[in-house]
Amino acid sequence: MDQKTLTIDGVELSFDPRQTIMEAAAAAGVYIPHLCHHPDFKPHGSCKLCTVKVNGRFASACTLPAAEGQEVLNKTLELNQLRTRITQMLFVEGNHFCPGCEISGHCKLQATAYGLGMLDSHFPHFYPARRVDASHPDIMLDLDRCILCELCVRASRDMDGKSVFGIAGRGMESHLVVAAESGALVDTLIEVSDRAAHVCPVGAILIKHTAYEKPIGQRRYDHHPIQAALLQEDQGD
Amino acid sequence: MLCEIVDRHGGQATSLLQILIDVQMRFRHVPPRIMTALAGMLHLPRTQVEAVVEFYRFLSVTSVGRFDVRFSDSVTDHLLGSRDLAARLCQRLGVKLGETRVDDAVSIHLTSCTGLSDQGPAALVNGHVLTRLDGDRIVQMADFIDQGMDLDTWPKNWFKVEDQVQLAGLLLEGELPLGASLERALTLHPADIFSEIDRSGLRGRGGAGFKTAAKWRFCYEGEEGAVPGDPTIARYVVCNADEGEPGTFKDRVLLSRNAQDVFEGMTVCAKAIGAQHGFIYLRGEYRYLLDSLLRGLKVRRLRGLLGRNILGVEGFDFDIEIHLGAGAYICGEESALIESLEGKPGHPRNRPPYPVTHGYLGQPTVVNNVETFAAAARIMAYGADWFLSVGTPESSGTKILSVSGDCERPGIYEVPFGSPVSDLLRRCGADDPMGVQVGGPSGTFIGPDEFERILGFEDLPTGGSMMVFSQARDVVAIARSFTHFFAHESCGFCTPCRVGTSLLGQLIDKIAEGHGTPHDLIEMTQLAAIVKNTSHCGLGQTAAHPLMQTLERFPERYQERLKTLFFEPGFDLDGALEVSRQMTGREDAHAHLTQSG
Ligand SMILES: Cc1cc2nc3c(=O)[nH]c(=O)nc-3n(C[C@H](O)[C@H](O)[C@H](O)COP(=O)(O)O)c2cc1C
Ligand code: SF4
């Protein structure tokens, strides 16, 4: 059978017809920035960090099926500027005080920003009033940092079978909710062994009592830039 | 009581939104304990119930008043003084906009365009429509509300909705005999129905202009390798009656006077694609049409035009159900509409796959606009040539336009495709306007030197909204209002639209209020491009149109608002201290900061 191929930034690569552009790229060792995508979960397509140009048109790499002959642009100045702006939107929409955040150095949002060479937040901050929920003995929620990627929603629903998390509201009022009438995490079925407790790309879902096990300076993205680290993850390491 | 509501809607998870609409009517909000109970009864995650309650504007977690008043907040209502009327009602009743009075008697809100732009200012009170509001009515209304007078006792003419058909054409003239088009369809094979519709050149009337026959055929044939028309596959016909684009109201009129044509078109489609089930997704603002639509469906069942063995044809079963929306413009987008039909928040889906192959409950689904079905019905009855006799080669037939704004005769105009805008302006009595918003905020804003442009897919496509603005109007204020509309209606799923439309709103506020600098215009243009290029669906992709199109056509109107200095902080230092001032109870000079550019 003929091997199907597409090009990313002019480099030809082969793909499996069931793959998305993101998956085909990862398999070939090409990094496309992403936040809401995770290889273990159904593609979501909401953060738009993975925006690429396919045959001259903008598209989300994590949801668009790979197809024969596609000419994909990924690492261009235009696309990286656009991704920087989208990352800045995520920063100003929430409350991200990296120096005071216990996952600084482990955070995909922060690492993505470094990877894109983002130097400031560019837009005015919204400073929204968001909730902190410390009710659960093992897990802490700090919604100041939630970027609405729905990874925890997908993990809890599709892997843990509990649907502990959901996104409610609309527009800028969209926010994470938990499955309890009281609204408190402790009243849900979540356990620290759940996948949903460990999937958050930012510091919105934290495991208590583990904060500084690894000192700052020795953390994941202190050593591997996001590009290499995420490729490893996408390739299943 | 809850069980009764759940049973009435068949107890299905897909009925969640319909159930919640009734709960809201009964309890004036959806209490947390009811969310928990519903999750249990419908076997749904509680998070989904909460997500739905908080997504739709007509549902609420906190109680609305016994009289819940929602003023239509479209630009055309603004032109007629709606904001002032809302403020006066608030003042007379001692309630803040967006809040419920402490005694629970009344709550007053603003709501996106209610589809009555030709007879505004309009409002909804407990779901009933009020038209042509004025100062006197506001005064009386305040008294009625304070006296707790039942809506039945309010003056009848306050609730009067007129069709205002100013010009009728192929679709609005005469009456299509009940069943005429279906009888013809029954003599044809699906392939012949598709080719008749195809030959007529009918394209979707909801805005995007996709070829109707092609859509129906894809749905019938299925994906590559499937058996065309496979009878084991459930297919669905959906009529999009969400009509949320500000300034459009032609679907309301079609559903008021030509509902049978719409039902008939849906049934022809069902016959062609092999569907047994149809839905009309009726926007919550049009709830007042529900009873007459249900009566219309009943008539069809009695005449054997719906139900089992339609017109005596063995195995031709089809019926139509009406689902209500609950205040969400995004639910007009077809994949969000399908999510909403399934009882979920209206987040647009990832495409591909498209609804024609993976629609309602993952099954092949045709979604068409109200007017598209009405046209299909008449084409089936009168033939493709009848339709082709009007319009242009690219855009056959007529287009029903909703005309509002600064003109003498607002209302419905059914014009041949290919007519210049100037022609319409003459007809509706708009003398020397400053501009026309064609196709609503997501369409095109045109200025006087473009009035000879023609309506049609080849030049100015339109879903039907036409808002006329006189020379006295402020184009920056108009664009600002539309920008806030999009920010308000963004579903929040994707970053660039969720955050970007709000940022655009802040920028245009800054400029309109005279704090903008040349740099802000550059910033606005760049941000507009990002929102347009990277948003997930049509809402975000068009949200910056009003700003960009008016900036392009009327740059001087923007420039005259700008400060001359190159930079003005986006951050209001003094404003930021307001919370502290309130907390410390201070208002003295030292509690304020002055900021200079
Ligand atoms: C934000 C948004 C809102 C929409 N609202 C409507 C609507 O209210 N009515 C409608 O018929 N189509 C609406 N559409 C277009 C629909 O997605 C879809 O194209 C249409 O219903 C298809 O029917 P047609 O082919 O008959 O036009 C909207 C699209 C978007 C992106
Ligand atoms: S809590 Fe974390 S994983 Fe969940 S939506 Fe927010 S950012 Fe994503």
Ligand code: SF4
């Ligand atoms: S573009 Fe706007 S409305 Fe559309 S999916 Fe994104 S946030 Fe929702």
Ligand code: FES
């Ligand atoms: S990674 Fe593709 S949209 Fe988030």
